Amino acid sequence: MGLIVQKFGGSSVANAERVRNVARIVTDCYRAGNQVVVVVSAQGDTTDDLIAKAAEINTRASKREMDMLLAAGEQISISLLAMAIEAEHCPVVSLLGWQAGFVTNSTYGSARIRRVDTVRVKSALDNNNIVVVAGFQGLNRRNDITTLGRGGSDTSAVALAAALHADRCQIFTDVEGVYTADPRKVPGAVKLKEITYDEMLELATLGAQVLNNRSVEMAKKYNVELEVLSSMKRAPGTVVREVTRMEKMLLRGVTKDANIARISVVGVPDTPGIAFKIFSVLAAKNINVDVILQSIGRKGTKDITFTTDGDNGQTAVEVLKSSIAEVADKTIVCDTNVAKVSVVGAGMETHPGTAAKMFEALYEINVNIQMIATSEIKISVIIDAADADKAVEAIHAKFFPVVE
Ligand code: ADP
Numbered sequence: 475m476g477l478i479v480q481k482f483g484g485s486s487v488a489n490a491e492r493v494r495n496v497a498r499i500v501t502d503c504y505r506a507g508n509q510v511v512v513v514v515s516a517q518g519d520t521t522d523d524l525i526a527k528a529a530e531i532n533t534r535a536s537k538r539e540m541d542m543l544l545a546a547g548e549q550i551s552i553s554l555l556a557m558a559i560e561a562e563h564c565p566v567v568s569l570l571g572w573q574a575g576f577v578t579n580s581t582y583g584s585a586r587i588r589r590v591d592t593v594r595v596k597s598a599l600d601n602n603n604i605v606v607v608a609g610f611q612g613l614n615r616r617n618d619i620t621t622l623g624r625g626g627s628d629t630s631a632v633a634l635a636a637a638l639h640a641d642r643c644q645i646f647t648d649v650e651g652v653y654t655a656d657p658r659k660v661p662g663a664v665k666l667k668e669i670t671y672d673e674m675l676e677l678a679t680l681g682a683q684v685l686n687n688r689s690v691e692m693a694k695k696y697n698v699e700l701e702v703l704s705s706m707k708r709a710p711g712t713v714v715r716e717v718t719r720m721e722k723m724l725l726r727g728v729t730k731d732a733n734i735a736r737i738s739v740v741g742v743p744d745t746p747g748i749a750f751k752i753f754s755v756l757a758a759k760n761i762n763v764d765v766i767l768q769s770i771g772r773k774g775t776k777d778i779t780f781t782t783d784g785d786n787g788q789t790a791v792e793v794l795k796s797s798i799a800e801v802a803d804k805t806i807v808c809d810t811n812v813a814k815v816s817v818v819g820a821g822m823e824t825h826p827g828t829a830a831k832m833f834e835a836l837y838e839i840n841v842n843i844q845m846i847a848t849s850e851i852k853i854s855v856i857i858d859a860a861d862a863d864k865a866v867e868a869i870h871a872k873f874f875p876v877v878e
């Protein structure tokens with residue numbers, strides 16, 4: 475007996491058969507004596523399709539109207555799932571984000587959850603209902619619909635689990651758990667039994683889309699234990715929690731993020747204050763900068779290169795050109811044909827040679843490294859996007875050799 479939050483992603487509810495399959499998982503859990511809250515995403519590619527529909531009408535649509543449109547996807551899936559649960563003869567009620575009490579800030583397109591007022595969900599549970607909640611959406615102070623950003627239903631589920639003090643938060647998806655690399659791309663990827671919040675946060679931030687990074691951040695903050703598991707196959711998944719291991723494993727995974735832009739500002743004056751100006755102007759525009767490289771000054775000039783999200787590349791160039799006098803007449807190159815490949819593991823700091831091993835794997839397949847960034851828990855390289863998949867595979871094979 476417990477209170478369980480179960481989240482199902484888009485592929486898990488993609489068609490009628492899968493919706494019925496989810497209804498069976500949910501009602502089994504309910505019939506076993508649990509209170510069940512279910513968070514669902516839009517079916518299959520619905521969100522992408524809605525984005526494409528909007529682009530047919532207006533490629534510069536406001537974020538408010540985009541949120542109004544995209545939130546519709548989840549409204550379809552909660553009602554269909556509730557109908558499938560009704561067909562299983564269990565009491566159920568579906569709720570949109572605002573009905574379930576999701577209050578967010580007003581950053582349309584990537585809103586942050588301020589709080590979840592759980593009165594309605596709790597009373598529905600007290601009346602013995604299964605409660606099906608639309609993920610990805612909330613309401614701001616102006617009573618406008620907001621969305622939490624792509625993959626945001628994971629965060630809805632964790633927020634609800636935290637607010638309800640749920641006993642468990644299960645994230646059902648189309649793979650059996652968190653793997654050492656994307657199991658769809660790297661056949662030798664190994665399923666992890668458990669992983670710490672910090673490691674999972676790095677994996678998610680560096681491109682492992684199996685969990686949204688904000689959901690992991692929130693799970694860590696509110697100490698919500700997550701289980702990532704398959705909706706298609708009943709098998710134990712991966713548990714994300716604070717693990718104290720006797721000996722930390724060297725590496726947890728290899729990731730790829732192809733949504734990257736590399737921007738080079740060429741030949742700026744080699745004087746104090748240039749980096750400050752560049753990065754403060756970008757920060758003021760909310761443009762997140764990741765890896766930074768500055769060349770040694772030669773003949774009074776230097777180059778500054780950095781990476782940002784692929785979607786921000788062009789804006790970054792325009793902002794720099796228009797706001798900094800020393801940059802206005804300089805060449806700025808924006809390259810989006812790059813990817814970031816990273817290895818992640820909390821044990822890395824105490825194991826010398828990890829970087830060398832990673833670079834050796836890249837050398838063996840003749841891949842050139844453009845930039846390198848390290849922290850105690852990860853090493854990232856920026857490489858040509860066309861090399862990214864084979865790089866992930868080669869690095870993975872180096873660190874996780876197949877045992878015959
Ligand atoms: P959902 O629709 O359930 O939210 P997502 O597509 O967002 O599912 O996330 C699941 C996908 O994440 C998997 O199909 C898999 O291809 C991908 N993925 C990337 N890296 C990893 C990893 N390290 N472990 C597991 N899955 C991963």
Ligand code: ASP
Binds near residue numbers: 522547628
């Ligand atoms: N439907 C939204 C998306 O496709 C939210 C989610 O799936 O988590 O990004």
Ligand code: MG
Binds near residue numbers: 483683
């Ligand atoms: Mg997802």
